[in-house]
Amino acid sequence: MSGPQRAATRPLSPHLQIWRYHVTMLASITHRITGAALYFGTFLIAAWLVALAMSAETFAMMQGIITSLPGKVILYLWATAILYHLFNGIRHMMWDGPGIGFSPKVASNVSVVIYTLAIVGAAALMFVAGAF
Amino acid sequence: MSQGQFLTPTKAARGLGSAKSGTAHHIRLRVAALALLVLVPLALYAIISISSAGFDGARAWVAQPLHATLLILTAGVVSYHMRLGMQVIIEDYIAKTGMRTTLLILNTFATIAMFIAVAMAVVQIWIAG
Numbered sequence: 393m394s395g396p397q398r399a400a401t402r403p404l405s406p407h408l409q410i411w412r413y414h415v416t417m418l419a420s421i422t423h424r425i426t427g428a429a430l431y432f433g434t435f436l437i438a439a440w441l442v443a444l445a446m447s448a449e450t451f452a453m454m455q456g457i458i459t460s461l462p463g464k465v466i467l468y469l470w471a472t473a474i475l476y477h478l479f480n481g482i483r484h485m486m487w488d489g490p491g492i493g494f495s496p497k498v499a500s501n502v503s504v505v506i507y508t509l510a511i512v513g514a515a516a517l518m519f520v521a522g523a524f
Numbered sequence: 525m526s527q528g529q530f531l532t533p534t535k536a537a538r539g540l541g542s543a544k545s546g547t548a549h550h551i552r553l554r555v556a557a558l559a560l561l562v563l564v565p566l567a568l569y570a571i572i573s574i575s576s577a578g579f580d581g582a583r584a585w586v587a588q589p590l591h592a593t594l595l596i597l598t599a600g601v602v603s604y605h606m607r608l609g610m611q612v613i614i615e616d617y618i619a620k621t622g623m624r625t626t627l628l629i630l631n632t633f634a635t636i637a638m639f640i641a642v643a644m645a646v647v648q649i650w651i652a653g
Contacts, residue, residue, distance in 0.1 A: 427609050434602060435634075437571065438642050441595075444586065445645035448579045458575070471568075478564055481557050488554065521572045 416496075419503035423480045426473040433470040464518070471514035479506045549608060556605040563598040570595060583649050592650045596643050603639035607631055 411417045443454040457463045486492040574582040610631045618624040
């Protein structure tokens with residue numbers, strides 16, 4: 393790369409190889425992974441709404457895919473991802489705005505709580521939706 | 525200022541990163557996220573309502589003016605947040621200019637297409653009543 397050298401103090405992107413494992417590091421990377429997964433998952437939700445606009449047959453076909461076992465697994469993963477991204481997003485706003493929750497102990501504990509809430513919450517959503 | 529007084533402003537800033545549109549991007553991503561704090565729980569409620577209502581019931585649910593409006597609004601904010609977020613990922617990991625530019629353009633097209641598709645679907649259901 394030409395141009396001026398970058399100072400060594402600049403923050404780095406979350407590359408997996410350079411970080412030693414810690415739950416806050418995992419939480420940060422999970423935020424990005426769930427964000428990318430939601431990007432593609434949301435196209436599926438959009439396709440489902442488009443099917444509803446097209447015809448009863450198309451919608452029934454989409455419903456058939458969603459209620460199949462692979463469909464339910466993908467839906468559960470999507471629900472887990474969106475709840476994780478939502479909860480961790482709130483945490484990021486707490487960090488960025490009032491600066492709450494920065495101490496290592498609190499940050500680690502909140503990470504575990506967010507993982508738990510996302511996994512359990514997604515199961516609750518699937519239950520409410522009548523998926524199982 | 526013991527160190528800074530002999531530096532020109534350019535010398536002090538050089539090497540400390542980009543001075544283009546990063547701050548505006550950062551703020552936009554978070555303003556969209558603020559809106560999504562409200563819209564995502566509503567969208568989850570919408571998905572559960574639609575999925576358990578059958579074809580006619582689902583269309584009737586979407587056709588209600590408040591539901592249709594919120595669905596289109598949510599699709600717009602989601603599309604914007606998706607585009608800005610994926611842009612960061614592409615810029616972080618894809619170093620080659622050609623591939624990076626191609627993916628950035630595809631990202632713009634795909635997210636806007638997603639918004640238009642959902643908006644048109646909702647409008648179609650709304651008009652058909």
